[in-house]
Amino acid sequence: MSSAGISGVLEKLGFKKSRLVETIVTTLNPDGTVNPAPMGISRGEGLILIIKPFKTSNTYRNLLKHPIACINITSVPSFYLQTAFKDTQFIGLHQPRFNGVRMEQADAYIILKKIDDKKLDESRVEFHFDIQGIERKNLEPKAFSRGDASLVDAIIHITRLEAFINQGKLDDARKARERFYLCKEVVNRVSKSEVILELSKLVDEWSIHL
Numbered sequence: 001m002s003s004a005g006i007s008g009v010l011e012k013l014g015f016k017k018s019r020l021v022e023t024i025v026t027t028l029n030p031d032g033t034v035n036p037a038p039m040g041i042s043r044g045e046g047l048i049l050i051i052k053p054f055k056t057s058n059t060y061r062n063l064l065k066h067p068i069a070c071i072n073i074t075s076v077p078s079f080y081l082q083t084a085f086k087d088t089q090f091i092g093l094h095q096p097r098f099n100g101v102r103m104e105q106a107d108a109y110i111i112l113k114k115i116d117d118k119k120l121d122e123s124r125v126e127f128h129f130d131i132q133g134i135e136r137k138n139l140e141p142k143a144f145s146r147g148d149a150s151l152v153d154a155i156i157h158i159t160r161l162e163a164f165i166n167q168g169k170l171d172d173a174r175k176a177r178e179r180f181y182l183c184k185e186v187v188n189r190v191s192k193s194e195v196i197l198e199l200s201k202l203v204d205e206w207s208i209h210l
Helices: 003-013 058-065 077-084 146-167 170-190 194-209
Strands: 021-028 034-043 049-051 068-073 108-119 125-136
Touching (some): 021 058, 077 146, 077 194
Antiparallel strands (some): 021 068, 108 125
């Protein structure tokens, strides 16, 4: 596929300059197993894609040792929950499955190869990637739900809440918790979700540190 063709596909998938796209990024652990994690992706110049993981994350450590990553595009909130909190068991949720770095249930995959990285601050690093390939499935039309969008947003805020607590940034953690509550309000108003109940349990558990 030509550069213009790849650029057109990226645009259709929602990857536009100065826009953050939420995805599930998979990298390879040292033992060859896969590490999935919800992560925002931004687009740089041309076809460059950018990931900014925390230095405490497995994604960061894996990318230092192995250059390949995969962006898995999905709108299913429970997949974000389960890949964000891999050590927590969530009963009754449809579990993500992986074939190498690809999440089998994803709507599309973008295979990446790391070009370089630069330090953003004491806690995060910016990785730049070249696109090695894009795979899309035949998608059925799906109505947009504010509940699903707010649910994914809620998951993102509590992953930051956990990170900020671990870093001792309690003011930032409190702000992340408040943003979570705003998202929860939208979810409860427009849709029903087991995921928001599980998230609320985690927030209640971590709030003892605040």
